[in-house]
Amino acid sequence: MTVKVLNPGLSTTVQDLGRPGYFHLGIPIGGAMDRLALRAANLLVGNDEGAAGLEAVFIGPELEFTQDAVIAVTGAEMPIKIDGAERPSWTALRIKGGQILSFGYLQKGARIYVAISGGLDVPLALGSRSTYPIGALGGYKGRAIAKFDELPVGTVAFAGEGRTIPERLRRRPAMPAELRVLPGLYWHRVVEESQQGFFDDPWKVAPEADRMGYRFRGGRPLKFVEREQPFGAGSDPSNIVDACYPYGSIQVPGGTEPIILHRDAVSGGGYFMLGTVISADMDLIGQLQPNTPTRFVEVDMQQALAARRDRQGVMQSIRDILV
């Protein structure tokens, strides 16, 4: 069956859990920014956790179903409507052929995930259905969905409707949002006062925040340890000889506005990085709206690994309820 796109929303893309293995050639992992939300949505409708769904940022799409299906919407808080009647989020919902799924205004968070029983059946590209628009790779024709597209859906045994994920297992950004950071990489390039300032200062998500990276504003500019720039690095003190960028790494071009690279990251470049957001908090970034007050919280590796186990525990609780 297919799902007809009546209105694509702002930028809605097909995403799964991404295509690891090609970052050394500049092709990023991609996939859902909020991976737990996509996994949960898939499990609710009876799909594999890694099936392809839709990720919509800020504005939901309007979709017409040509056949009966079970769907679930997770992630950001945005009223869900089937033929205009409001339905619950984080819940398996039955939708009939001919019915229309649409959304109200975004209330909290930034990205919703729509899973459809059977999963979106666009062709695999390098092992994944995720959309990488810069490379015109994967997803629906290598781009965000557009009006009149007909998205192919696979088949799966219907899961029961009505199953739901309890509130306590849904994650929402705190106010201010807190992102835990392991200092490192080129941390030694900034003076101690700036290292402290980075964690002390209040930051805000800038309007330039997308799947490639999230920019932040509001903190004091960083001061660099003086040195003669190494050969090949470039003249600005924030420059390095072009190197690989980890997912979650925080670069600060010119020392002014930190940028956290996300799932569609550029794989490398010539800006120093002062550390990396830990894996446990990557999903959270995908739910931050522009202007969200944010603090960076310093952690060590042991704390990073403990936080990772906590998040895995939450995911396991969701599996225990649904599988």
Added chain:
Amino acid sequence: MSNRYSFGGDEHLFVECDESMSLEAFFKSLSMTSAVRESRIAGVTEICPANASFQIKFDPDVIKPDDLLRELTAIEGAAEKTEPVIKTRIIEIPVFYQDPWTYETLMRFRERHQDPKATDLEYAAQVNGLSGVDAFIAAHSGAPWFVSMVGFVAGLPFLYQMVDRPRQLQVPKYLRPRTDTPKLTIGHGGCFSCIYSVRGAGGYQMFGITPMPIFDPEQKISYLRDFMVFFRPGDIVKFKPIGRDDYDRAVEDVVAGTFAPTIRGVTFDLREFQKDVDGCNARLEGALDDR
């Protein structure tokens, strides 16, 4: 010089072979990444070589970060003893320098450039103390380049010229990055040249354009059918200046599916290069003449 290790969060280990760019640092990165690949450490999920550094992505549920660090430092000792010799390939890349498309683009973004009255090539010639654009093109296409990293975006090669440091061409990036760069532009920033694999933003100076596609997500180009990305770190590139007629003919060949890049297998020995740069390069370029 020993490596500097630093964790990028709980899933990446960053390894800096040297702060400065040099062929020696690149070779150390290349030999270490091959050694890591061969050692098949459980939990290592990706190995990304860069110019003078590299990055390991790992799964901390499989290998503890400290254990990975121990494995890597052990490999470093062994890698230092490996011979700096690689079997690789040399590829001739035709370049239409001073083409109309990059010219149109550079004029559009002139207010973001250090010298709004000059073209990127005129500026590059001037800051490198060369007599003019022709001399700069002669230097740019006169000696081969190593692909020292592939990335930024899909399939984009960073290129480091195989000449001693005094002859390295260095040009600052644009003051503010452009929002547009034609696909297949030959760019240059710092000591690195690159080929923009896709159209998009960029901060490197623009010198020309190649008709040869290097990234094809649809895998329709004959030499990209096996894999959509052309370049690998360690490839050697020789630029060949061409004019408008040759460029147009090559584009027609690409469309017709008959364009075949000149590629030859070669062996590169860093010690031979260090002893006689020009002699080593002449031998490598000679391979391109074998028909």
